[in-house]
Amino acid sequence: xxxxxxxxxxxLKANFFLVWSEVVKNMKFLMAYPxxxxxxxxxxxxxxxxxxxxxxxxxxxxxxPSFAKSAGTSEYIPFIIIxxxxxxxxxxxxxxxxxxxRREAYQGTLDYLLSSPCNKAFILIGKxxxxxxxxxVYAIIHLFVCVIFFGIELTLGVxxxxxxxxxxxxLGLYGIALMLAGLSLQFKQAHDLAHTLEYVFLxxxxxxxxxxxxPFWAQIIGRxxxxxxxxxxxxxxMLLKQDFPAIYQQILLLFVIDVLAIFLGFYxxxxxxxxxxKSGAISQY
Amino acid sequence: MVHxxxxxxxxIQTINLTKVFKKRKHKGIxxxxxKKTKEEKSGSSEDxxxxxxxxxxxxxxxxxxxxxxxxxxGKTTLVKCLSTILIPDEGTxxxxxxxxxxxxxxxxxxIGLVIGGERTLYWKLTARDNLxxxxxxxxxxRREAKQRVEExxxxxxxxxxxxxxxxxxxxxxxxxxxxxxALLHNPPILLLDEPTLGLDxxxxxxxxxxxxxxxxxxxxxxxxxxxxxxxxxxxxxxxAIINDGKxxxxxxxERLKAMVKETELVEVSCYNPPHNTEDYLxxxxxxxxxxTLIRGxxxxxxxxxxxxxxxxxEKHVSxxxxxxxxxxxxxxxxxxxxxxxxxxxxxxxxxKLAEGGIT
Numbered sequence: 001x002x003x004x005x006x007x008x009x010x011x012l013k014a015n016f017f018l019v020w021s022e023v024v025k026n027m028k029f030l031m032a033y034p035x036x037x038x039x040x041x042x043x044x045x046x047x048x049x050x051x052x053x054x055x056x057x058x059x060x061x062x063x064x065p066s067f068a069k070s071a072g073t074s075e076y077i078p079f080i081i082i083x084x085x086x087x088x089x090x091x092x093x094x095x096x097x098x099x100x101x102r103r104e105a106y107q108g109t110l111d112y113l114l115s116s117p118c119n120k121a122f123i124l125i126g127k128x129x130x131x132x133x134x135x136x137v138y139a140i141i142h143l144f145v146c147v148i149f150f151g152i153e154l155t156l157g158v159x160x161x162x163x164x165x166x167x168x169x170x171l172g173l174y175g176i177a178l179m180l181a182g183l184s185l186q187f188k189q190a191h192d193l194a195h196t197l198e199y200v201f202l203x204x205x206x207x208x209x210x211x212x213x214x215p216f217w218a219q220i221i222g223r224x225x226x227x228x229x230x231x232x233x234x235x236x237x238m239l240l241k242q243d244f245p246a247i248y249q250q251i252l253l254l255f256v257i258d259v260l261a262i263f264l265g266f267y268x269x270x271x272x273x274x275x276x277x278k279s280g281a282i283s284q285y
Numbered sequence: 286m287v288h289x290x291x292x293x294x295x296x297i298q299t300i301n302l303t304k305v306f307k308k309r310k311h312k313g314i315x316x317x318x319x320k321k322t323k324e325e326k327s328g329s330s331e332d333x334x335x336x337x338x339x340x341x342x343x344x345x346x347x348x349x350x351x352x353x354x355x356x357x358x359g360k361t362t363l364v365k366c367l368s369t370i371l372i373p374d375e376g377t378x379x380x381x382x383x384x385x386x387x388x389x390x391x392x393x394x395x396i397g398l399v400i401g402g403e404r405t406l407y408w409k410l411t412a413r414d415n416l417x418x419x420x421x422x423x424x425x426x427r428r429e430a431k432q433r434v435e436e437x438x439x440x441x442x443x444x445x446x447x448x449x450x451x452x453x454x455x456x457x458x459x460x461x462x463x464x465x466x467a468l469l470h471n472p473p474i475l476l477l478d479e480p481t482l483g484l485d486x487x488x489x490x491x492x493x494x495x496x497x498x499x500x501x502x503x504x505x506x507x508x509x510x511x512x513x514x515x516x517x518x519x520x521x522x523x524x525a526i527i528n529d530g531k532x533x534x535x536x537x538x539e540r541l542k543a544m545v546k547e548t549e550l551v552e553v554s555c556y557n558p559p560h561n562t563e564d565y566l567x568x569x570x571x572x573x574x575x576x577t578l579i580r581g582x583x584x585x586x587x588x589x590x591x592x593x594x595x596x597x598x599e600k601h602v603s604x605x606x607x608x609x610x611x612x613x614x615x616x617x618x619x620x621x622x623x624x625x626x627x628x629x630x631x632x633x634x635x636x637k638l639a640e641g642g643i644t
Contacts, residue, residue: 013426021421025410032409032450108405112466115368116422117393123422277372280306280336 022126048084083207093173096131098180102190172226175261182272229254296506297344301376308332336362338530351521359530360510397467403459423470457488514626545624572596
């Protein structure tokens with residue numbers, strides 16, 4: 001029997017199935033390209049080891065009074081490792097979610113996503129969830145290796161607050177990734193845009209150095225990045241041994257940045273989608 | 286559903302549908318430093334392509350409607366506008382009673398789309414995974430999707446290979462999956478853009494049979510955009526000839542072909558025709574309407590074809606043959622034959638057909 005009228009009422013089950021299908025699709029891609037998994041597992045180690053050696057070469061050891069003064073801790077290695085692990089979420093969200101729309105266009109599947117009656121937000125949520133799962137798997141592997149080989153201390157009490165911080169950070173990052181996805185509909189070079197954004201995070205967020213090491217104007221830019229608050233909060237819990245009430249301000253600010261980023265992300269994506277459908281750029285790659 | 290004055294039932298109606306693309310000019314690496322001219326500042330010099338120019342058409346429910354035209358005629362743009370992938374600049378279309386500008390979600394649920402061929406699937410996933418994923422985009426709960434995917438795989442005779450990745454499929458099998466995807470949500474309307482492009486004769490025939498059955502047995506309305514005139518001729522109830530974004534004619538294939546009388550049509554197949562064939566032959570047969578050369582891939586054994594249409598073309602056969610021989614053309618055949626849709630296209634549009642245009 002051919003359907004005669006418009007779409008069926010969307011059920012919660014159908015939306016859940018859509019998110020689930022998107023996750024399954026992305027996970028199967030990941031399994032189909034095992035080198036991606038190996039790269040993201042190994043890459044952060046190479047990333048932070050260079051900075052440990054560089055730091056040692058500059059200050060002549062693992063302690064630096066000036067670093068301790070600005071960071072509040074003299075433990076440079078755990079400082080860098082936390083930076084690398086959280087920065088991993090930035091990379092996977094930008095290259096994963098942000099670039100995935102471009103990949104769909106390149107594969108020729110974007111037209112089908114856009115001409116389907118589903119709410120596109122659920123496709124994007126599915127992409128975000130699958131990236132979160134893979135990023136968390138990488139983060140757990142990294143943390144596990146760092147606890148064993150680099151003497152990172154992880155107490156059970158901080159695990160829950162760290163999880164909350166990570167979730168909030170991821171939400172903000174996906175807002176930014178959505179903006180990137182929207183821009184890539186028009187400008188196409190998603191990889192280059194992601195690369196540029198990656199360095200914006202690296203320069204203005206306290207990944208390799210404390211925020212205080214930046215000039216005042218750069219610190220202001222850094223305050224607009226969700227990674228900044230997440231790094232400050234996680235380091236406060238893990239390195240400065242502060243408790244949750246001491247970081248509630250960072251959590252609150254992170255939440256505000258999240259709301260802004262997600263709102264702007266969806267707005268920009270929808271606007272760019274409409275714009276490119278008018279200009280015809282949507283089908284170009 | 287849309288009713289016209291005669292109370293016919295239309296599934297698709299386009300009303301002054303227009304789409305214009307701006308051409309991007311490449312000004313070189315330092316182009317942004319160049320001073321803008323007056324025309325550029327006012328926007329009057331903007332280079333544009335009118336892909337669809339006030340297209341008006343009505344497709345009846347249950348009709349297999351062909352859209353025939355060469356590459357770049359506007360077929361794909363029309364399909365993309367109807368499927369809401371592109372937003373038209375002017376005019377609109379009504380699909381299954383829903384406006385493509387205002388009721389996009391309803392339009393999308395009413396259509397099944399085949400566009401872009403085999404590349405538009407996930408090759409790293411299996412056929413079943415692909416179909417399950419695309420079913421989820423159509424608001425189907427998992428259980429219903431699973432059942433429907435099995436039905437569709439059986440319909441396509443692909444159940445036994447459903448768990449193989451598409452990268453291991455042949456082009457024809459992948460195209461079958463692309464057609465299967467369009468049927469997942471059981472839509473009343475199918476928009477098919479070149480569904481047999483690049484397929485071997487066996488798979489082309491299978492897809493064509495499937496298309497015929499989907500329309501005649503299941504009652505779906507089908508818009509088939511193609512540049513294969515034989516496909517349009519064989520399958521379609523009515524055909525619209527589109528050229529330069531405009532509909533040049535709409536009618537049944539028989540009536541369209543009747544526009545060219547048998548005595549009006551001569552086709553000379555030959556190798557090595559003179560490069561200015563049209564200008565060379567024109568003074569010899571002044572009463573014919575069109576002389577056009579369709580170059581064949583002679584290196585691969587496909588001769589070029591010279592079509593002489595209109596007037597009393599038949600009368601000039603011997604003159605034309607003698608004239609071509611004088612220019613060292615090797616004539617392989619001369620046909621005074623039944624007109625085809627290609628001849629109709631040439632007569633209506635006066636267009637020259639390049640190799641790979643309409644075939």
